[in-house]
Amino acid sequence: MKHFDLPGGMRVEVVGESYYAAALSGLVDDGVKVTWASLVPEPTNPYDRNAVQVHINGIQVGHLGREAAIAFMPVSKRIRELGCEARCAATIAGAHGVYGVVLELGTPDQCLECLQ
DSSP, X not given: OOEEEOOOOEEEEEEOGGGGHHHHHHHOOSEEEEEEEEEEEOTTOSSOTTXXXXXXXXXXXXXXXXXXXXXXXXXXXXXXXXXXXXXXXXXXXEETTEEEXXXXXXXXXXXXXXXX
16 A cells, blocks of 8 residues: 655644544553554545544544545545555644544645645
């Protein structure tokens, strides 16, 4: 499988982390961890055809928010076309089972350039 590292520059909040608290607690002790996250398009999501899962170490930890998923729709489409792994820098922060994940992503156009 082809692998691409996406550029950074913008902070993009991940949503739905509370549903994945157990997974996140296994990835980081209380505090902060900087790591890599993969963007996984989910076109069959029954609630949002633009949905993009966020995975860390192969484990789902949330989704891009609805607006971010729409903005990055061309990037998601390209990831699906290539059948590749596209990853970006991610920061996990939290304690006592409450975690947040923030991605470091370039603009959609910058990300598309990397997926050529």
